[in-house]
Amino acid sequence: MPADLAVIGLGPLGLPLAQAAVAAGIPTLGYRTGPETGSLTAAELRRMLARGFRPTGNPAELGRVRTAVICAPTPQGADGALDLTQVESAARTLARRLRPHTTVILQSPVPPGTTDAFLRPLLEEGSGLRAGRDFHLAYSPSRVDPGNRRFGAANTPKVIGGLTPACTESAAAFYGRLTDKVVRARGVREAETVQVLETNYRQVNIALVNEMAVLCHDLGVDLWDVIRCAETKPFGFQAFRPGPGVGGHAVPQDLAGPTGRTLRMVELAQQVNSRMPRYVVQRAAALLNEHGKSARGARILLLGVTYKPDLADQQGAPAHEIALRLMELGASVSYHDPHVPAWSVLDRPIPRADSLYEAVADADLTILLQQHRTYDLQGLSVKAQLLLDTRGATPAGAAHRL
Known part of the structure; x- marks a missing residue:
């Protein structure tokens, strides 16, 4: 034909x-x-x-x-x-x-x-x-x-x-x-x-809410409640939510064209978003320390290593940098993802948890990086010794949120 x-x-x-x-x-x-x-x-x-x-x-x-x-x-x-x-x-x-x-x-x-x-x-x-x-x-x-x-x-x-x-x-x-x-x-x-505008719009707004996440944590303010209230405004506001980084195939462009003119706002947004994996690792180390544990030797389980929920695509996913930085601190890192049967970071295979609930119970710290639909977050939060939720997907009070 x-x-x-x-x-x-x-x-x-x-x-x-x-x-x-x-x-x-x-x-x-x-x-x-x-x-x-x-x-x-x-x-x-x-x-x-x-x-x-x-x-x-x-x-x-x-x-x-x-x-x-x-x-x-x-x-x-x-x-x-x-x-x-x-x-x-x-x-x-x-x-x-x-x-x-x-x-x-x-x-x-x-x-x-x-x-x-x-x-x-x-x-x-x-x-x-x-x-x-x-x-x-x-x-x-x-x-x-x-x-x-x-x-x-x-x-x-x-x-x-x-x-x-x-x-x-x-x-x-x-x-x-x-x-x-x-x-x-x-x-x-x-x-x-x-x-260019559509891609950078996403990048800049995610950067804003990522900075708000860091600020609100320092102030002791519940950012997720702030967003819940703000999105009731029927004009002039669109809700974006923070996360451990920005993945995907749409690359932000800080050049407005062949002239090489710089979009300063996009440059700054990229700097903010690129810092989020490092911030997640800092929060993880601080949580362990608060509970009398060190990142060195800690068993840390990463939940969801793809860049979007319910997909296998890992393009630009922040999980890679987070895992690498945790391993550099001496942590023992494993992962679970229903869409990723095998995962490596810099050619180093990362152990995959076969039994999710047993792995969560055994880990010193579980970090939710992607909220796949198959995850029962209420049940996982009960099993986990410590749970850091970078997506604000767990029930209020069930985990430490970004």
Whole structure:
């Protein structure tokens, strides 16, 4: 069966798009750009295959589709900038097979200006075609939220910005098959900057509430009660909650574009959030000390080592740094996570607790890092000698909260 759509990049951005496309009846092929992993289960992948999804390693097939969406990952490099290596590789592979009238959409997180100044020349040079005349070129923020049961592809509005008005309309026509609402940006750069704003909005607000967590602990104030009360305000406030760090695939950008202008607020937010794993370890050591125990030699159990509840994805999860810092203090660290059968930190295997309640009872300190739905937090708090809850998920008074 010929495919209408090629999804280039089968990671956490590409697989959900392919899933939504085949659910909408669009024959879709998937082309992998690297060692990517997504959050779909084996059963979901089987359903996709049955509905018309076809993974391929043959780049020639990319020239037989009407729409190609580049979803290659753009991880943060050592210098803090987004690494566009896989986007470049995807563009060069696609360009050699690009046909006239194809719609090409970039959906990877990128700095503003990337679609026009970086992607367009690669596609034009490799194909001999001109964007906006021979083929359509557009950008769309990904807006993927793995594990969200309320909002998926169909009811999450899709923002589109094209190189030309015709490019915008062509991309909007495609996404209109997947979602209830398409929002047209003024142009490509505006659409790219939507991604920057949405990602940084999350980062900055989490940083604010993380700083509030540290302040409230020092003041002896119950932050979780503060948030509960504050979120009753019907305007001007959106509740965010603190945690042991910020994980996920959406990399905050402190550069507003190729000009290198710094977003100072985002820089500060990254500094605050990057300190949270260290703060969790400090709180853990202080709790042990208050109960006559030392971190050195203490048995510490980490509950939930993924970056989101009820998913296996560990991208950017703060559990890695927390475990490493605890081991540096001399603690004996183990973990439990129903979604992670084996876990290593710096190539050092971390023992997994087979019997959860026995492990909690045996540990000098249990630290809840992720509140998976399968955890009975009331029951665990009764069993634990000491429980540090970094998510505010336990019943009031049942644990020491962040």
